[in-house]
C-alpha cells in the first residue's frame with residue numbers, strides 16, 4: 001500500500017509559534033503509532049517566525065529539538081519560494097495557532113493548491129478568529145453570550161471630545177468589570193480586565209496597538225467549560241472539561257505557566273449543563289462553518305445555572321497535554337486515532 005504523504009505545516013507567524021511546534025511534535029509522533037505507521041508518511045514543513053517556509057530537513061530538525069529556528073540574513077523574497085516537497089503532499093495538516101494560520105490566510109493558500117487539508121476552510125477559520133464576526137454569527141442562531149460592544153481603532157483615536165463619549169457608552173452599556181480584547185488574537189494576548197474608567201481607557205489604548213478591531217465585553221463571574229467537536233457533516237461533541245486556575249482570569253501567564261491551571265475532565269457539573277454545552281458546541285461549529293475540529297469555550301454561572309458561549313477555536317492547542325486531545329481521549333478516541341480521523345475528514349475546500 002502506498003502511504004499517504006501528510007504535510008505537517010507548523011511554526012508560523014504568530015505569538016503561538018512555540019505552541020505550534022509542541023503540537024506538531026505530538027502529531028508527528030502519532031503518525032508513527034499503531035496503524036498510522038503503515039498508512040501515513042510524514043512530510044514536515046516549518047514556517048519560521050518571519051514567514052519563510054523550510055522543507056523537510058530543517059523542519060525535522062525543529063521537530064527533534066522542539067526549538068524555533070530563525071535563518072540568518074533572511075531574504076524576505078524567500079517567503080514565496082516553497083520547498084520542493086510542497087508539491088508531494090497528499091493531505092495538509094496545518095497546525096498553526098493564531099493569526100496567519102488559524103484565521104483563513106493559510107487555508108486560502110491550501111485551497112489554491114487544490115490539496116485536501118485538515119480543519120476549517122477560509123470562512124470557518126476567519127469567523128473563528130475574529131471575535132466580533134464570531135459573535136454576530138453566534139447571535140444569528142440565538143446562542144447566549146455576554147453583552148458586548150464592538151469598537152474600532154479609529155473611534156479610540158478619534159478627537160479628544162469624542163473619546164469620552166465612547167467611554168460613557170461603554171460604561172453605561174457594560175459596566176465594570178469589563179474585558180477589552182483585540183478582536184484577532186489568541187492566548188489572551190492584549191486582553192485586559194478594566195475595573196474603572198481609567199483602566200478602561202488604558203486598556204482601549206493598549207488594544208489598538210494589536211488590532212484595528214476591538215471588542216469590549218461585560219465581565220462575568222463564571223466557571224470556564226470547554227468542549228471538543230469532531231466531524232464535518234453531523235459533527236460530534238466530546239465530554240466536557242473545565243479549566244480551573246488561580247488568579248484573576250485565564251491570562252497568558254496562567255495559560256502557559258506549568259501548574260497555574262488545571263484541566264478537570266470530565267467537568268464536575270450537572271448532567272443537564274453537560275448536555276447544554278454539547279448542543280451549543282455543535283450549533284457554534286455549524287454556524288461558523290467549521291470543519292474537522294474545533295474547541296468551543298463557555299462561561300458557566302453556577303449561581304444562576306446560565307451557560308454563555310465565549311468563543312470557538314478552529315485550530316486548538318494540540319499538544320499531548322492540551323484540552324482538545326484530552327477531551328477526545330476521555331471520550332474514547334486516543335490521540336493517534338484522533339489524528340487518523342482528522343486526516344480522513346480532510347477535504348478539498
Ligand SMILES: Nc1ncnc2c1ncn2[C@@H]1O[C@H](COP(=O)(O)OP(=O)(O)O)[C@@H](O)[C@H]1O
Pocket residue numbers: 146179181185186187188189191217218219220221224249250251297310311
Ligand atoms: N466577558 C468575560 N467575563 C469574564 N472573564 C472573561 C471574559 N472574557 C474573557 N475572560 C477571561 O479571559 C480569558 C481569555 O479570553 P478569551 O476571550 O477566551 O480570549 P482568547 O481568545 O485569547 O483565549 C478567558 O478564558 C476568561 O478567563
Ligand SMILES: [Mg+2]
Pocket residue numbers: 297311
Ligand atoms: Mg479563550
